[in-house]
Amino acid sequence: MPHFIRGRGKMLAIATLVVLLSIVPLLGNNYYTSVLLIIGIHAIVTVGLCLLMGYTGQVSLGHAAFYGIGAYIAAILSKTYHVDPWLAMVVAIIATAAFAFAIGFPVFRLRGNYLAMATLGLGIIIWILFRELDWITGGQSGFLDIPTLSIGGFAFDSDFRFYYLVWGFCLAVMFISQNIVGSRMGRAMRAIRDSESASQSLGINATLVKVKILALSAAYAALAGSLYAYYVGFIDPPPFGFLFSIRLVVMAVVGGLASIWGAIFGAASVRLLTEFLHPFGDIDVVLFGLIIVVVMILSPQGVIRGLGDLWRRISRRLTPS
């Protein structure tokens, strides 16, 4: 068995997930399909954030910027410059990762609180650029009529078709990430998280590892961003702002910061909560604030792990020894 799927329980869970995911669109309900599709897109970004924050211990409060850069590059290349959408997507991913790689070196001179504040600031700057560079990005009125993806004559022009594309990418990203976490790189990441100076004394180039993971997570975000742009066909600055960066942190925290598959759970919880509470205005954001405070205090490893621990404690108390 490949080392990235350990334990029969996890295999079963993943198999169930895949089966469930493939069935839903067949129900023919476009609303469910589109909600799950968005969850898939968000899960791709969240898993990158988990690699960076949960496994490597480096905060990012500006990840929406990478998501936005990916979306805008793909959109602008494919519409304004008539580049093939697939190629535009590849360029978007590579360019965003290169950007992250370049800013990584100065940014990772900072740690902890200062790193958090710097990424927050970077996110805001990029967002201001989306808004102000209106001759390229369309500014506040947005960027319209983005073409969609197609293979040969087969266009991903319906929710149904795009759904499988998104989840295909999402599962691929999950497997790649699980593999990285189980590799030498993954051990280096955890070593840096637990003690940066100890990891360096073992010969790990901490800065390089951090920068690489930042670039990888930026690549994931750009992939998700370009999928989003092609799916919706229209982008404007609001979805790429500060609040989305924080929303991503909420997703990562709920799923468990150091949990790859938890990212799907986190993205799904946040999205579903927003959908359910939509009629009541912004009450979902109030809850997100509460949720991350409570989760970080009671169960920093995420909701699933927390519930599991709770269950084990209860069952131990119930069985007389």
Added chain:
Amino acid sequence: MATWQLVQYLVTGITVGSIYAIVGLGFTIIYSVTGIINFAQGEFVMLGGMIAFSLIGLGFPMPVALILAVVLVTLVGIIFNLVAIRPAGRASTITLIIITIGGALFIRAVAGLYWGRDAVALPPFTGDESLSFLGAYILPQSLWVIGITAVLMVGVYLLLNRTLVGKALKAAAINRRAAALVGIDARMMSLVSFALAAATGAVAGVVIAPLSYASYDMGIMLGLKGFVAAAMGGFTGVWGVFLGGLGLGLAESLAAGYISSSYKNAIALIFLFAVLLIRSRRLMVGEEGA
């Protein structure tokens, strides 16, 4: 360039700079005592302005409304410390960052639900007839802002240096363990620092609201700028933050005046990166294992 124009920009810069200094003071107090950067600091400022607005709307006389607003926000700061910071105990930096972000998100969203998305204005403390000074126009409220900031800075300075509580806070800031050994309760000091930061933040919100409207989402940018002021001051003492705030305010207002006002926030962000990268080595002391 005309002199009156320059004077005008300088006055604006000192006014907003004073506000940044007060917000930065809150960051400095909490950080030096607890090692936490409180990402909810800007929300205290917002709450100060919004609560004062509501109290005036309820018919409270202006001075009562302003003082009551500061008291209520102080309570929010105390509650925030008790329910979110204290239970986390000695958590990692990442955990504490996420907790204060969660607090900020919560406060901001509740404010958005309660007060709506529109900006509100407080009436100026004493009329809005502007005074003329070297050809520039100065609103009386600007003088209030500058005056109250000066009083607040001196007050906090005296509190930290001349009172027992202040000395305990300073002791906890210099060495938490040694302070604990002489009977200074670290959890109590954390509580006091949050109360003090919330109170000063609320004062900033109350005095600035008549000049630049208050709205539920003002907390992030104000918080960020206050952080820049505090970082320029090196997170120690009152005067560093004061100068940091004034420097940022002046740079911002001169850039807005002579270059373009759409770059106002960009200036603050450039300052943020500059100060973080230049001071990164100094700021990192005691930040290992973040």
